[in-house]
Amino acid sequence: MPELPEVETVRQGLIRCMVGHRLAKVDQRRADLRFPLPRDFARRLTGRTVTAIDRRAKYLLLHLDDGMVLMIHLGMSGRIVVGRRGGVGNKLGEFHHETVRSDSGGRDAHDHVVFTTDHGFVVTFNDPRRFGMMDLVSNNALHEHKLLKSLGPEPLEDAFDAQALAARLRGKRTPIKAAILDQNLVVGVGNIYACEALFRAGISPRRLAGTVKGERAERLVKSIKDVLRAAIKAGGSSLRDYVQADGELGYFQHHFQVYDREGSACPKCGQKIKRLAQGGRSTFYCAKCQR
DNA sequence: CGCGCTCCCTGGCCGC
DNA sequence: TGCGGCCAGGGAGCGC
Known part of the structure; x- marks a missing residue:
């Protein structure tokens, strides 16, 4: 998925074509994504105006004019593609690096929900693996939501500093890589940015989480913030499945220093980058630079 | 409670 | 070119 920088990029794209606009039509093409969609999902959204779009962790939060919030998670393979009603329009319909489409043209088998705004934007949620989710929740109860609480x-945020991180890691005997992937410890960091942040911080992915404190915690916090900010600035990373909300490609993948670079030279020392499996996921790192 | 593992689902890619 | 196996950015849920 889409980790924090990609979700943030999508959020910024959606603000431009959805905030202040009314959902004139909502086409729900499946009963469920990862979880069943709420009862009367399309009907409850139709006619609503989007008043703001926030992000919490990797969740997009579309605030509606009736006090409800549409929560969207992109899972591993979720994308949001924006086009114009009745035509390709600008560069808005680019898809999967090359296929151009509009709503009047083809429909992809994995287009699960399609919103059409009163200004003629067609916003399509596409998710082949269906690990994504959507839910509709009252703004008052938003923070009690099971997936957010x-x-x-x-x-x-400034509150995430070395002290806060070290406090959360204290006594933990899991590898630091697993710890920073844990969304209850800090949100938004997925497999790619976990690898990149640990490399920048010079910390071994296998190091016991509880030993990351003091100077090391300072370096890790700075690295996480730096890599996420740089990726947002680059418009996210485009991997196999991911494009920005407007179909443009993010380019941060060209800045990966270790992720998916097994066997290549470490950009700092030149030694070969290694790969190891942690909790069933690949970790890429430099055994010399990361301790 | 903390931790590790499995599973949800589809598709792309690699090797044969 | 066809096919099986493996891998993929997340994370809920289970068992120990």
């Missing part, structure tokens, strides 16, 4: 701090 135990999330950790936002990594880009």
Whole structure:
């Protein structure tokens, strides 16, 4: 998925074509994504105006004019593609690097929900693996939502500092890589940015989480913030499945220093980058630079 | 409670 | 070119 920088990029794209606009039509093409969609999902959204779009962790939060919030998670393979009603329009219909489409043209088998705004924007949620989710929740109860209530701090907020991180890691005997992927510890960091942040901080992914404190915690916090900010600035990373909300490609993948670079030279020392499996996921790192 | 593992689902890619 | 196996950015849920 889409980790924090990609979700943030999508959020910024959606603000431009949805905030202040009314959902004139909502086409729900499946009963469920990862979870069943709420009862009367399309009917409850139709006619509503989007008043604001926030992000919490990797969740997009579309605030509606009736006090409800549409929660969207992109899972591993979720994308949001924006086009114009009745035509390709601008660069808005680019898809999967090359296929151009509009709503009047083809429909992809994995287009699960399609919103059409009163200004003629067609916003399509596409998710081949269906690990994504959507839910409709009252703004008042938003923070009690099961999926939001135990999330950790936002990594880009000032409150997430070395002390806060060290406090959360204290006594933990899991590898630091697993710890920073845990959304209850800190949100938004997925497999790619976990690898990149640990490399920048010079910390071994296998190091016991509880030993990351003091100077090391300072370096890790700075690295997490730096890599996420740089990726947001680059418009996210485009991997196999991901494009920005407007179909443009993010380019941060060209800045990966270790992720998916097994066998290549470490950009700092030149030694070969290694790969190891942690909790069933690949970790890429430099055994010399990361301790 | 903390931790590790499995599973949800589809598709792309690699090797044969 | 066809096919099986493996891998993929997340994270809920289970068992120990």
